[in-house]
Amino acid sequence: MPGHWERALIRAELIEREYKVVALEGLGDLLRFDVSAGADVPLGAVIVDRDAIAGVPTWLVTSARAHCRGVPFLLLTGAIGTPDGPAWDEVLRRPISVGQVAERIGAFLATKNRPAS
Secondary structure (H helix, E strand, O other), X not given: XXXXXXXXXXXXXXXXXXXXXXXXXXXXXXXXXXXXOOOOOOOXXXXXXXXXXOOOOHHHHHHHHHHOOOOOEEEEEOOOOOOOOOOOOEEEEOXXXXXXXXXXXXXXXXXXXXXXX
16 A cells, blocks of 8 residues: 555544544645644644655754654654654554554543643
């Protein structure tokens, strides 16, 4: 299955679970995305497909993380190998079901939205 279909299925699953989802073309678009507290769509997590960022300079990933300070970044990657670039909050390795990806996102959002004790 081409990567864009996999990403479309993940997006559809998250929408089905009633998350607000914004699909961006790349990390450059993420740098232009409003991540302020009053944004129309608050940013809860970022899923990055390793295949989609092949050849992207590490500084762009680092800049995107700095722009989205405090937002978990999850990398969707292959079954083997070590991810390049900055540390990721979680690495999701294929094969993984669309439902499992949605569950991991839900877990990050639940942790993020949990009131401080």
